[in-house]
Amino acid sequence: MSKAKTSKNPLMDSIIALCKRRGFIFQSSEIYGGYNGFFDFGPLGVELKKNLKEAWWKDMVHCRDDIEGLDSSIIMSPKIWVASGHVGGFSDPMVDCKTSKMRYRADQLFFAPVIVDGNTIGYVSVLEDSSMQAVAEETADKMKRKQGVQGTLAPIELKDYTEADPSEYELIPSPATGEPGSLTPPRDFNLMFETKVGALSDSTATAYLRPETAQGIFANYKNIVDTGRVKIPFGIAQVGKAFRNEITPRNFIFRSREFEQMEMEYFISPEADWQGCHREWIDWCKDWLVSVGLPADMLGEDVHPLEKLSHYSRGTTDITFKFPFGEQELWGIACRGNFDLTQHQEHSGKSMEIFDQESKSKFIPHVVEPALGVDRLLLAVLTAAYTEDEIGGEKRTLMKFHPRVAPYKVAVFPLLKNKPELMEKAQDLYKKLQRKYNVFWDTAGAIGRRYRRMDEIGTPWCVTVDFDTLEDGTFTLRDRDTTEQKRINEEELLAMLDAQLY
RNA sequence: GCGGGUAUAGUUUAGUGGUAGAACUCCAGUCUUCCAAACUGGUUGCGACAGUUCGAUUCUGUCUACCCGCACCA
Numbered sequence: 001m002s003k004a005k006t007s008k009n010p011l012m013d014s015i016i017a018l019c020k021r022r023g024f025i026f027q028s029s030e031i032y033g034g035y036n037g038f039f040d041f042g043p044l045g046v047e048l049k050k051n052l053k054e055a056w057w058k059d060m061v062h063c064r065d066d067i068e069g070l071d072s073s074i075i076m077s078p079k080i081w082v083a084s085g086h087v088g089g090f091s092d093p094m095v096d097c098k099t100s101k102m103r104y105r106a107d108q109l110f111f112a113p114v115i116v117d118g119n120t121i122g123y124v125s126v127l128e129d130s131s132m133q134a135v136a137e138e139t140a141d142k143m144k145r146k147q148g149v150q151g152t153l154a155p156i157e158l159k160d161y162t163e164a165d166p167s168e169y170e171l172i173p174s175p176a177t178g179e180p181g182s183l184t185p186p187r188d189f190n191l192m193f194e195t196k197v198g199a200l201s202d203s204t205a206t207a208y209l210r211p212e213t214a215q216g217i218f219a220n221y222k223n224i225v226d227t228g229r230v231k232i233p234f235g236i237a238q239v240g241k242a243f244r245n246e247i248t249p250r251n252f253i254f255r256s257r258e259f260e261q262m263e264m265e266y267f268i269s270p271e272a273d274w275q276g277c278h279r280e281w282i283d284w285c286k287d288w289l290v291s292v293g294l295p296a297d298m299l300g301e302d303v304h305p306l307e308k309l310s311h312y313s314r315g316t317t318d319i320t321f322k323f324p325f326g327e328q329e330l331w332g333i334a335c336r337g338n339f340d341l342t343q344h345q346e347h348s349g350k351s352m353e354i355f356d357q358e359s360k361s362k363f364i365p366h367v368v369e370p371a372l373g374v375d376r377l378l379l380a381v382l383t384a385a386y387t388e389d390e391i392g393g394e395k396r397t398l399m400k401f402h403p404r405v406a407p408y409k410v411a412v413f414p415l416l417k418n419k420p421e422l423m424e425k426a427q428d429l430y431k432k433l434q435r436k437y438n439v440f441w442d443t444a445g446a447i448g449r450r451y452r453r454m455d456e457i458g459t460p461w462c463v464t465v466d467f468d469t470l471e472d473g474t475f476t477l478r479d480r481d482t483t484e485q486k487r488i489n490e491e492e493l494l495a496m497l498d499a500q501l502y
Numbered sequence: 503g504c505g506g507g508u509a510u511a512g513u514u515u516a517g518u519g520g521u522a523g524a525a526c527u528c529c530a531g532u533c534u535u536c537c538a539a540a541c542u543g544g545u546u547g548c549g550a551c552a553g554u555u556c557g558a559u560u561c562u563g564u565c566u567a568c569c570c571g572c573a574c575c576a
Contacts, residue, residue: 009569021512021527027567033549034567086576094574096503103503103573191576211576247503247574255575312576391537415535444529448537455537466535476536483537 072216
């Protein structure tokens with residue numbers, strides 16, 4: 001009877017509904033039934049997103065003397081992705097067990113034939129583990145005894161599943177069931193989108209949509225060093241789209257296939273205290289997140305254990321955020337050593353060394369990389385801002401955006417729209433403010449309704465022109481969070497906005 | 503990718519083998535001197551494609567999207 005949606009995340013549902021209702025975020029290609037993993041940003045969403053990117057750029061590039069900006073192309077030479085390891089390493093062959101429905105990474109699933117006096121009596125399989133050799137030997141011994149085979153057990157030589165011969169797929173037992181025959185061949189999940197460049201569609205034309213903006217920075221590192229604008233330590237920052245063919249996009253815009261990154265590579269001497277530098281950047285990033293409206297108590301740190309680090313990393317700490325669906329990675333701060341530049345030096349044959357005047361030495365610098373997903377940040381900001389409260393017994397939904405990132409900074413209303421003198425006065429103010437800020441104009445309905453509308457899209461202030469305005473030039477300034485109203489003149493209004501919207 | 507669930511207007515929802523009603527929202531108008539007022543009118547919907555049928559939003563199948571769990575997330 002009841003077909004109540006069984007969503008266990010009403011907060012997430014409310015945020016998604018508001019995003020659609022008010023024009024923040026739409027599902028991509030909605031009129032054709034949607035397209036999994038892609039999103040469109042509506043009139044409000046594009047403003048919010050732009051404000052976040054501009055705030056980042058201002059604080060990261062303009063307000064720092066040691067960081068330069070860059071905008072590299074999305075499609076670059078495929079050689080870049082070979083050098084970076086993405087062509088080889090970005091694809092993880094996966095194995096599914098058809099019986100248990102378990103899924104394994106093929107390079108973490110090990111197997112070996114059990115050989116007695118030269119005869120293969122079966123196979124054993126184990127998952128990657130420090131004790132896997134011992135477990136495999138024990139299992140092989142049991143198999144030998146169970147089958148009653150006499151003879152000498154040959155040493156167990158474990159290989160991972162990617163090295164298995166196709167004829168062996170049917171013989172290797174699933175680690176889940178212990179029975180052979182249920183494992184699929186290793187299947188590729190290459191997370192890079194491929195495309196073709198040029199008229200010819202042969203394999204030499206294959207190119208990739210970048211899965212991260214970082215490689216564009218490394219590929220231009222030499223250009224920027226050669227323009228002589230920088231000396232160690234320095235950073236290069238970039239904002240741009242990136243693409244990953246995620247197997248399972250989930251959680252609204254948290255994991256999507258097309259997304260935007262704000263990345264910065266901070267180049268330091270190999271002799272420098274990289275751990276100290278890492279810590280400084282973690283703190284800088286946390287402070288910045290607070291400055292755009294994320295409460296400090298919703299942030300956390302997740303230090304990646306050494307054994308789980310990526311191939312390029314010497315240390316990674318994620319700044320996490322308490323999303324409605326759990327505490328998840330927001331901003332990854334990775335120490336990439338000199339892996340990337342060394343790779344590019346080897347593959348391109350061009351020197352990536354820099355001469356440091358201070359130490360009179362030449363070296364390939366190491367990097368600390370703070371990488372932030374714009375869309376994840378946007379979702380975090382939406383989550384932190386979403387508030388329900390009660391005003392005079394009426395429920396109210398409001399988005400408590402930091403004024404700095406709010407899509408509209410201020411709204412201007414004539415108290416009554418059928419009074420031309422109020423309309424005219426309000427238009428004057430609206431036009432004046434519009435030159436400097438994104439301002440919302442609304443004449444429809446009762447004044448209270450207009451206030452609530454602004455609450456729902458997070459406009460921090462509303463200014464109402466009434467009959468007193470015509471007499472003494474003061475307006476009603478109404479505050480979104482407190483709903484307090486006070487009289488203020490134009491000069492005071494401009495000064496207040498200037499002070500609040502740095 | 504696997505399993506389970508869901509799909510009617512912008513939102514929340516009625517309902518039917520004979521092409522759908524409501525509330526709120528939205529738009530227009532009347533009115534309105536500061537927190538979703540009132541009145542009048544209006545726009546908008548059966549996720550898509552097939553099949554069964556005289557006729558399908560309803561029954562069947564396929565697909566798509568969303569939600570939950572598992573797996574995955576260099």
